[in-house]
Amino acid sequence: MTTPNPTSKAEETSLKILDAALELFREQGFDSATMRDIASKAGVATGAAYYYYASKDAIVMAFYERAWQEMQPAIESAIAGAKGFEAKLRAMIRVKLDYFVANRAVLRALLRTGADAQHPLSPFSADTAAIREGDIAWFRRILEEGGIRVPRDLAPHLPGALWFFQMGAIYFWVMDDSPNQARAGRLLQLGAKIVTSLLRMAGLPLTRPMRKAVIEVMELVRGDA
Amino acid sequence: MTTPNPTSKAEETSLKILDAALELFREQGFDSATMRDIASKAGVATGAAYYYYASKDAIVMAFYERAWQEMQPAIESAIAGAKGFEAKLRAMIRVKLDYFVANRAVLRALLRTGADAQHPLSPFSADTAAIREGDIAWFRRILEEGGIRVPRDLAPHLPGALWFFQMGAIYFWVMDDSPNQARAGRLLQLGAKIVTSLLRMAGLPLTRPMRKAVIEVMELVRGDA
DNA sequence: CCTTACACCTGAACGTGTTCAAACCTGTCT
DNA sequence: AGACAGGTTTGAACACGTTCAGGTGTAAGG
Numbered sequence A, B: 001m002t003t004p005n006p007t008s009k010a011e012e013t014s015l016k017i018l019d020a021a022l023e024l025f026r027e028q029g030f031d032s033a034t035m036r037d038i039a040s041k042a043g044v045a046t047g048a049a050y051y052y053y054a055s056k057d058a059i060v061m062a063f064y065e066r067a068w069q070e071m072q073p074a075i076e077s078a079i080a081g082a083k084g085f086e087a088k089l090r091a092m093i094r095v096k097l098d099y100f101v102a103n104r105a106v107l108r109a110l111l112r113t114g115a116d117a118q119h120p121l122s123p124f125s126a127d128t129a130a131i132r133e134g135d136i137a138w139f140r141r142i143l144e145e146g147g148i149r150v151p152r153d154l155a156p157h158l159p160g161a162l163w164f165f166q167m168g169a170i171y172f173w174v175m176d177d178s179p180n181q182a183r184a185g186r187l188l189q190l191g192a193k194i195v196t197s198l199l200r201m202a203g204l205p206l207t208r209p210m211r212k213a214v215i216e217v218m219e220l221v222r223g224d225a
Numbered sequence C: 001c002c003t004t005a006c007a008c009c010t011g012a013a014c015g016t017g018t019t020c021a022a023a024c025c026t027g028t029c030t
Numbered sequence D: 001a002g003a004c005a006g007g008t009t010t011g012a013a014c015a016c017g018t019t020c021a022g023g024t025g026t027a028a029g030g
Helices: A009-032 A037-043 A044-050 A056-081 A085-111 A127-147 A155-175 A179-201 A205-224 B009-030 B035-042 B046-052 B056-081 B085-109 B127-148 B157-177 B180-199 B206-225
Strands: none
Touching: A009 A037, A009 A044, A009 A085, A037 A044, A056 A085, A056 A127, A085 A127, A085 A155, A085 A179, A127 A155, A155 A179, A155 A205, A179 B206, A205 B035, A205 B180, B009 B035, B009 B046, B009 B056, B009 B085, B035 B046, B056 B085, B056 B127, B085 B127, B085 B157, B085 B180, B127 B157, B157 B180, B157 B206
8 A cells, every 4th residue: 555645755754854853943943953853853863864954054944945935925915915115125025024933043043154155055155046036036026016216227236235135134033032023023114114215315316426336335245245 | 490471371371272273273264173173282182272261262252352452552543544534434444354364264253153142252242242342432433533523313323333334344354255355345445435425414404314214223223133 | 586776764983062070280278 | 298279181071963884675677
């Protein structure tokens, strides 16, 4: 009686490990949950975990990738449901925060790599480029649909800059210990407002020299960090 | 013939360990240099290193504290020697970059803690509060002597904000792999210019709503991150 | 039915940061 | 001199992430 289940045994095992890991991470934090614990909870030997995940960090990465996939529809409807640039921006980031609310400890492990760019798990690394580009595409769309007029020279840099803003908001939210992450919530609100105001101002002739400098900074940062 | 040297034996040993560690960090990076290597190079047993330094990270911290002390006079004269706010701001940060140029690998270990605030070595932690306050005092002085008029409500937040800018610049510099860290140098130049322009603009009546929002963000961030 | 191949899994072993009970000085008091 | 105290030093031991030489099961080919 071999099960006709389409999910292969391997897939099942890798999921068992991932789920065991996430549960332990949530319960006791990333550092306290050992690979031996994880494997044991999943009912396999330690080595099995490494057969499916290259490292402890890679488990977090797998979680993040799955989460990213699952969030796509919610992002789509959040953006569509929000009127105007500022609301769309806020809505997109809100989707992520809401999704991750039970897993802040897990995300913390990802984000502590900082902006290393060498570290495979860093949001800036080559390994996370695909997911990063996917996010940036959303911001491009928000800019288009948000109905904000923006100078030609600035436009190509904006999706990346908004992604950067998003990372900052998530970072702050992950570290925020205020009840219900209220502080991070307020920061998102204010941040979105400020970003929007800045974009509106960016068109004024007076701001041209400043804009040129800011654009050069963006190019500099994109260079490798 | 006991040496009348005022440095006690303990102090000598702790220095031996610190120097051995720094040399190894520079040669092979923070991660590759093991505590056993360090102790061995210093001519002591592994445990001795832990008698003087609570952790491997703490060695880096000791280096940073010593460096900070040693830099104070250079900062003083750099600020005094530069005319105007923008130049002073740039000069102060330049002193640090120049001082750390041989030890970027060491600093990298410090900064990878990110903005954790729980982690003892983070620039945002309670353990580094003294050093942080010292830096902020410098920025307060730069603001006073730089001859920039700034709105009353914004003023108290500015030294902290400039410190934040400094940390960003150092962070980028540490991660920057461009030859001679040229990119980070350019970023510092542009960043200082942008900051200065923003401060000049901050007085304009038109920017009042934006300023209020920015101030609230600063208060939010200072809250715990 | 046996052989082969290979995906899957095992658990001992390695190198790491860190801890700690015990040993070793070195100066002081009796 | 001997005993004591306490700062300093030792090196084995621990727990962790990770590796790896091998074991196990299963499906295909003969």
